[in-house]
Amino acid sequence: xxxxxLATRVDPKVWWEALGGMPRIGGERWAGLDLFSRWLVxxxxxxxxxxxxxxxxxxxxxxxxxxxxxxxxxxLCVGLTLAHATNNILNDVSDHKRGVDRDNAFRTRYxxxxxxxxxxxxxxxxxxxxxxxxPALACGATLSWMVGxxxxxxxxxxxxxxxxxNWPLKHFGLGEPVVVLVWGPLMVGGGYLSxxxxxxxxxxxxxxPYALGPTTVLFGKHTDKIPWDEPRGIRTFPVLVGHTAARxxxxxxxxxxxxxxxxxxASGMLSxxxxxxxxxxxxxxxLVPIYLKPTPPAPPREFPDDVWPLWYSAYAFVHCRxxxxxxxxxxxxxxxxV
Numbered sequence: 001x002x003x004x005x006l007a008t009r010v011d012p013k014v015w016w017e018a019l020g021g022m023p024r025i026g027g028e029r030w031a032g033l034d035l036f037s038r039w040l041v042x043x044x045x046x047x048x049x050x051x052x053x054x055x056x057x058x059x060x061x062x063x064x065x066x067x068x069x070x071x072x073x074x075x076l077c078v079g080l081t082l083a084h085a086t087n088n089i090l091n092d093v094s095d096h097k098r099g100v101d102r103d104n105a106f107r108t109r110y111x112x113x114x115x116x117x118x119x120x121x122x123x124x125x126x127x128x129x130x131x132x133x134x135p136a137l138a139c140g141a142t143l144s145w146m147v148g149x150x151x152x153x154x155x156x157x158x159x160x161x162x163x164x165x166n167w168p169l170k171h172f173g174l175g176e177p178v179v180v181l182v183w184g185p186l187m188v189g190g191g192y193l194s195x196x197x198x199x200x201x202x203x204x205x206x207x208x209p210y211a212l213g214p215t216t217v218l219f220g221k222h223t224d225k226i227p228w229d230e231p232r233g234i235r236t237f238p239v240l241v242g243h244t245a246a247r248x249x250x251x252x253x254x255x256x257x258x259x260x261x262x263x264x265x266a267s268g269m270l271s272x273x274x275x276x277x278x279x280x281x282x283x284x285x286x287l288v289p290i291y292l293k294p295t296p297p298a299p300p301r302e303f304p305d306d307v308w309p310l311w312y313s314a315y316a317f318v319h320c321r322x323x324x325x326x327x328x329x330x331x332x333x334x335x336x337x338v
Contacts (some may be wrong), residue, residue: 018045024306025112030119034064042092042114042128043085050214051084052077053324054183057210058191059332061203064335067196072143076191079139080158086133087162092116095165099232104338133162143194150199154190161186176237179218184211206270209260209277210327212253213320219250220313224295247291250316254287273333280322287315 014033017023018040025033033041055077064069075172096115114120120128140155161169161182169175188211189204205337223234223246230239238246261277264270291312299308307314 015040015045019049021046021058021307023112025119027030027117027119030112030114038044038114038120039085039128039132042089042120042125043132044088045085045219046087047088047214048081048084050183050217050324051081051187053210053328054207055080056328057207058188058195058203060328060331060335061188061192061200061206062195065196065198065200067198069195072146075143076194079143080187080191082132082139083158083162086136087165087260088127089125089129089132090162093129093164096122098167100280133204147194147197150197151190151194154186154193156216157186158190170236171234173235173240175238176215176218176222178188179215180208180211182211183214184208187211202269204265206331209257209264210324212257212260212265213324213327216250216253216257217313217320217328219246219253220316221310223247223250223312224310243294247312250312251288251291254284254316254319257317261327270331271334273337274327274330276330276333277323277326279326280319283322287319322332 014023014025014037018037022044023041030038030041057067058076059073062073065155092115096113112119115122115125133290134181137159140151140158144151153192161178165175165178169178176305184207185204187208191202192203193199205236219238222238225234226234226239226246228242237249241249258277258281261270261274265274295311299305299311310317
């Protein structure tokens, strides 16, 4: 893929960079990367962790119910993670084809966009998406066969969302609400169904505090992108409501993450170990002041150069990972200690 010979040397350093953020990879370095490293960069591996966490939450609830099936759980993790990766690769292809990422656009400034930057062709990216999607489809089909018809609507809806998120959902203010559905009831509730064979409204509702985390990241990113998206006719929710309302909405969603945890514990739906999420609250001292102010004209001196122009989304991403990791820990403690 791209110019230069294919590398045979595996570079775990790039794996770490891709899993930890959105690394900037130039043409010369890209040509020396092994295929797996290229795939991690092209699929935006750092955000795939959010999907894996949803699968883990579903698995923990299944284990606590005494219905854990490890084969089904493995199929769930592989299938959903690769479906998300496929979506990311296709998004870059779609944005390139429609000219969204031209002229030093937002996406090419904060991370590598392999198609737009000529590191791979549209055809090559589509092949990558195909070979990434085939195992995901195989996992979904296998789960549908093993569990039964109840899984099929989730399987079909997942396919439609992979294909339809970038267009038309994101362009009409529907991308953000869909994320709450996807990372919560669809992935966690549907994942629990896939592992156990049973649907649980308790599990589906209990997933919402976690699902709000990826939603805040998306809100932050689309707020960052308002100056790029609005002139191009991309009507994300932040574009529709405006910069100030988008920032305040994100803060409301963050508050809901904690508020729902308290409510679920008070109502008996979840147990007290879930309140370990309060360990993420100290970061709000950094996040809240950022969201109360307009975007600065330039990043502060201590802000990482390779993150800008991500601003609001960078802070939301850090909080999302901290809250999400602690939420998983709390759910696990509830399942196995209480």
